[in-house]
Every structure is written in C-alpha cells, then in structure tokens.
Amino acid sequence: MSFEHINKSFGNVELYKDFSIDFEENKINIIEGASGCGKTTLLRMIAGLEKDNQGKRIAKTDSISIVFQTPTLLPWKTVADNIRFVLPFPDERLVKNILRLLELSEVADCYPYQLSGGMQQRVALARAFAYPSDLLIMDEPFIGLDTPLKKRIFRQMIRMWRHYPKTVILVTHHREELTAMAHRIVTIGSRPVRILNTTERNKVVE
Numbered sequence: 001m002s003f004e005h006i007n008k009s010f011g012n013v014e015l016y017k018d019f020s021i022d023f024e025e026n027k028i029n030i031i032e033g034a035s036g037c038g039k040t041t042l043l044r045m046i047a048g049l050e051k052d053n054q055g056k057r058i059a060k061t062d063s064i065s066i067v068f069q070t071p072t073l074l075p076w077k078t079v080a081d082n083i084r085f086v087l088p089f090p091d092e093r094l095v096k097n098i099l100r101l102l103e104l105s106e107v108a109d110c111y112p113y114q115l116s117g118g119m120q121q122r123v124a125l126a127r128a129f130a131y132p133s134d135l136l137i138m139d140e141p142f143i144g145l146d147t148p149l150k151k152r153i154f155r156q157m158i159r160m161w162r163h164y165p166k167t168v169i170l171v172t173h174h175r176e177e178l179t180a181m182a183h184r185i186v187t188i189g190s191r192p193v194r195i196l197n198t199t200e201r202n203k204v205v206e
C-alpha cells in the first residue's frame, strides 16, 4: 500500500513535502519518529480524516479500524458487547475466539470501568480486529503502559494478526523494544518529514 508525493502544510509550516511511503500489505508496519514530527497527521491522511494541500483524499481504502491512544469503549456495554457492536452480522464464535486470543475471556461480562487501562486497550484492540477491515491503524496505542505489558499486548496482537490478517500500521514516538517485532519499521525525521531508515523482516515472532 503506497502513498506518493504527499504535500501537507499547516499555515507556513511544511510538514510533508513530496513525501512518499509504502507499507507491506497484510503485514505489521511500524512508523517511528520524534514527538511532533507529523505522525498523527500522516495517519489521519491515510485514514481519510485529513486531506492533503490540494484538498485531495489520499486514503486507499474505507475499510479501516482505528485504535487511538486512549481506549474509546462504550461505557454502557460489556466487553463482549463492545466487540459484538462492530460486527456486521452476529458471530459468537468470532467474539469468543478473539476474547480468548487477547486473554479477555474472564472479563467478557465486565464493564470498561471495571478494567485496568491496559485491559481496556486490549478490548479496543480486540474490537479493531473483530471489525472486518482491510487496514488497522494504531496511533501510539500503548502509551502509558510499562514495557513488559506493551510487549505482552504486542505479542497478543501478532497472534490476532495470524488468525485475522490485515495491514497494520502502528505509530510510536520513540524506539521501543517492540519495534523489533514488526515486519517493517520506518524511522522518520522532520522537517519536512523524510525517511531516515527502513528495516525489513520476513517473519514476526510472538
């Protein structure tokens, strides 16, 4: 999935100037770059929430799940119902399987307020995989969680991805151990944004 010749400015700040990037389809891609360099802006453009300087939409698909920095669960629905809510048709097997893969079976009937932040973020991840999207976008989904927990959730994500493959694009603002666990890691610098380094890996390990 490639995006070419992106131009994006805010006022007279040229964030992206003839910028191109491509992602491996149906693989796990990570973009890392310093805070404020323009990662969220890029994700918003890829998701079709933000247009480029010419007012064009660069999004390649409308079939997208997004996981934000903080979990956005429906507080009046249980964990299982938060997942059922995004399904185009009822599929209890899928709900059960996804809860199991993310180690959430025991809290299926709990409400979000009864869960820790990390567990809530796992429910958000479960929901993003349950929705039959082609593309999963994650904007610093593990911020505020400690490294062992981040790694654990990331491993669970890989397991989910094996069962329900889709193109994953995850953004993070500093080098973390988990960046070593993706298929493609693109390091970007600013300004304007440019690619500093790309690392490729054939396989990911849980």
Ligand SMILES: Nc1ncnc2c1ncn2[C@@H]1O[C@H](COP(=O)(O)OP(=O)(O)OP(=O)(O)O)[C@@H](O)[C@H]1O
Pocket (backbone or CB within 6 Å): 010, 011, 015, 033, 034, 035, 036, 037, 038, 039, 040, 041, 042, 173
């Ligand atoms: N709607 C907007 N209007 C004006 N400036 C904006 C807007 N959105 C983003 N910016 C500016 O663009 C730059 C990049 O912002 P962006 O949120 O994309 O960075 P980021 O890499 O996601 O940062 P962080 O790691 O802190 O989340 C910042 O300087 C920000 O102030």
Ligand SMILES: [Mg+2]
Pocket (backbone or CB within 6 Å): 039, 040, 041, 139
């Ligand atoms: Mg951001």
